[in-house]
Amino acid sequence: QPSVDFYEAVGGGETFRRLVAAFYRGVAEDQVLRPLYPEEDLGPAEERFRLFLQQYWGGPRTYSEQRGHPRLRMRHAPFRVGIVERDAWLRRMRDAMDEIALPAEYDAAMWDYFVRAADFMVNHVEDL
Numbered sequence: 001q002p003s004v005d006f007y008e009a010v011g012g013g014e015t016f017r018r019l020v021a022a023f024y025r026g027v028a029e030d031q032v033l034r035p036l037y038p039e040e041d042l043g044p045a046e047e048r049f050r051l052f053l054q055q056y057w058g059g060p061r062t063y064s065e066q067r068g069h070p071r072l073r074m075r076h077a078p079f080r081v082g083i084v085e086r087d088a089w090l091r092r093m094r095d096a097m098d099e100i101a102l103p104a105e106y107d108a109a110m111w112d113y114f115v116r117a118a119d120f121m122v123n124h125v126e127d128l
């Protein structure tokens, strides 16, 4: 589990704010992802994701104070996450990470995590 050193090294809360803002700009225009989001306003979803990421990467634990245990697979169960959705999500995240352009070793650590986490969230197997 990442420590506060990682959080500070990548630029703290401001970095996660920029990352999720870039990511949700992509989601807003994504024809696969946008329909999955139940709310008209993506702002609250962006905020939950931002708080989760800053907690995961060693920052303030506000996410769990507000939302409890993350249980991310369970929280994604209402949404169909197949290979198409996973790939769309990762493409938007790759674009967002390119936009914030972290130093290579931090970029690699976070990207590795996102690839694994996105695989873990898949809950629907497409017909072959």
Ligand code: HEM
Residues within 6 Å of the ligand: 033, 036, 037, 038, 039, 044, 045, 048, 049, 052, 067, 072, 075, 076, 079, 080, 081, 085, 086, 089, 114, 117, 118, 119, 121, 122
């Ligand atoms: C919530 C889609 C992967 C973290 C959501 C929501 C959707 C969604 C539709 C509900 C929006 C809301 O909060 O109102 C997807 C899809 C994924 C994916 C299609 C493709 C694989 C991930 C990954 C992470 C993540 C990899 C973490 C690294 C979260 C968090 C929430 C959330 C923290 C809010 C949970 C809460 O209610 O507290 N996601 N997601 N998601 N997602 Fe994802």
